[in-house]
Amino acid sequence: MASSSIFHHILFLKHPSLSDNSPVRSPLRFRSTIRATSSIALDPGLSTKNSPVSEVEFSCPICYEPLIRKGPSGFNLPAIYRSGFICNKCNKAYSSKDIYLDLTVTAGTKEYTESKPQGTELFRSPLVSFLYERGWRQNFNRSGFPGPDEEFKMAQEYFKPAEGGVLVDVSCGSGLFSRKFAKSGTYARVVALDFSENMLRQCYDFIRSDDTILPTNLALVRADVSRLPFSSGSVDAVHAGAALHCWPSPSNAVAEINRILRSGGVFVGTTFLRYTSSTPAIVRSLRGRVLQNYTYLTEEEIEDLCTSCGLINYSSKVRQAFIMFSVQKP
Template sequence: MKFSTAAAIVALFTTTSAFVPSAPRGFTVQSQRLGSAVADEVVDSSPDKEIARKEQKQALLGLLGGSSDEKSNISYDPLFVDPISKEPLVVSVKGPILGGSSASGVSLSLRSSPDSDRVFAGRTDVYINLLEPVSESNSADMDDARSSKKVSTSPILSSLLTFTPPPLRPLIASLSNSDLEYIPMRDLFTSPSVSFAYERGWRQGFAAAGFPGADKEFEMAREYFAPVMDRKRNESNGMNRGTVVDMSCATGLFTRRFTKSNEYSRVLGCDYSDSMLKEARQRIRADSEIKSSSTRLDLIRCDVAKIPLASNSIDALHAGAAMHCWPEIEQSLKEIYRVLTPGGRYFATTFLANYFQNVSGLENAANGGLQVEQSMQAFQYFPSIEHLRNLLLEAGFEDANVNVELVGRSCVIIRCEK
């Protein structure tokens, strides 16, 4: 199948926070912040330049309120926590700060205490992996492989399955005698093919359900977040413009827009998918406007049901066309409520179930002959806006602060304030 055909099929369907917890036990904190943009430049490696860089680093650490000890390379980010224990994490830096002999970024190691065996890792020029500790990466990959049944049918059916939304996958399975099963929607987006296709036809196809385009959705979210950011600026005398999370950011379609607006101190693009985050980083590198932005931008790999961010630390959170992909929707919404600051706001778009129930007039497409309980394992079917409202109320949002709006045939826009 040519890519253009596959894309056409797909298109038919679907800065520092004011919250600063105490330092983790056992650590001498050197700095409260390590910017993600300091490691992506080519720097002269001559001795004089190296001395100048060290002096520059010492001055920077001093300005940030930490020790200027050159040997330690330990920094502290008030947002990051262990996704399970919620203990604060400190960042150990491996590699040059403020330059180096190549364009490669800085390697990071994150842990809650010096003796903790839960160590997370990342690179400032790719992403920070807070989904799983590095010691568990191999076993986690093996567990994923064991938990997902291998497709043993023909290569043609396998490739079709990758590009087919979950509600229609059983129709392909019925063409074979093999035991094809649903691929969870979250796992579908780990495919490099889908990551490549996302901004090349996939996302644009959501317009059929009534979704606003990316520019319009960004402006809607920006407008909704504005009062929160104005309050943040006023409280800090303009020093803090607030922190925005773009959850399930995919290729950074909205992450880049939030960053280029220069209206926020910090933007975090978060996603479960390794391939999506790598595609996002490539697009970020290619965007000249981001290079000149004053907003700090980080990409984080994580699970929305176990958000690795401190409680009451995020001013606004956006989730564009994402909630229907979250396997643990109740827990995910509780986590969003937890990380938002009091008065923080949540803006999201998602699908109602009727969009998939009526695709191409296939009355049974939504469940493919399976029980609804089985199909729900692969995709979140939201039957009504009342159902969505109840999920948000159960997560902790108060009724007066929840607005759920149907736009077009099947697009839902959610606005909530904590």
């Protein structure tokens, strides 16, 4: 397959909308639905806004025991990556690799290698990582994504209960939103987390070129979304931008996000919907056959997944194939 064909192929996989010239393209519509999915009302006292600020407690991805840190104090790129971390229970050491802290289960392995599903491996590619903010992400507007600036504003509204706390941007890619969260000054700590080594390198390159971000309380961490290296109940907010459909097991990932959130913590995600109530039947059938390398869900499935993992107060905003949803930890 020619390189141009490969690029078109992977681009289509990431953007499941039909072309602009398609006669059955869904019309532009934007709607917002807010509804509780549990009879349990979230107590306003659960808000984390006024909670005491604590250090991010990195944990062993094998046993979830808090890691012992040795090195300079502080939560910023230079301090974190001059530090070493060790699990007293597993006796396994973790350290920085290049410019990110590797907290995967396979960190430090010499002979063992492990391949992930095609959808995950694609984003470990140096080419895709380089292109992500240089043309790739801009095409999301074809599917109804309003653009990074507007998406950031929408997310910030949902994250109001978590102001002043710890935010983890899972599957952060090249750090497009991680940098926005860090620069906002809204959060005490921001962790940009991804499984792709090359995405994290791109993230570092963007950070290094912006003097306003480098000294902020921001860390780059390599980790698996289904094995998050944080203690239970230690995180105030989790963001996942255009990510859920790429996870090998969305249920495992959402369950992990629930585990690490504090009571009252907020999870906000965006993704591509498989189809909406207005999608023509012929388009639904087409997407079901063609888009098999990713887990594209309906809005009803996303709500059901979050609720089944114990999260409450589901709300969402939908535009074409774009959805932003928010849930909270009871």
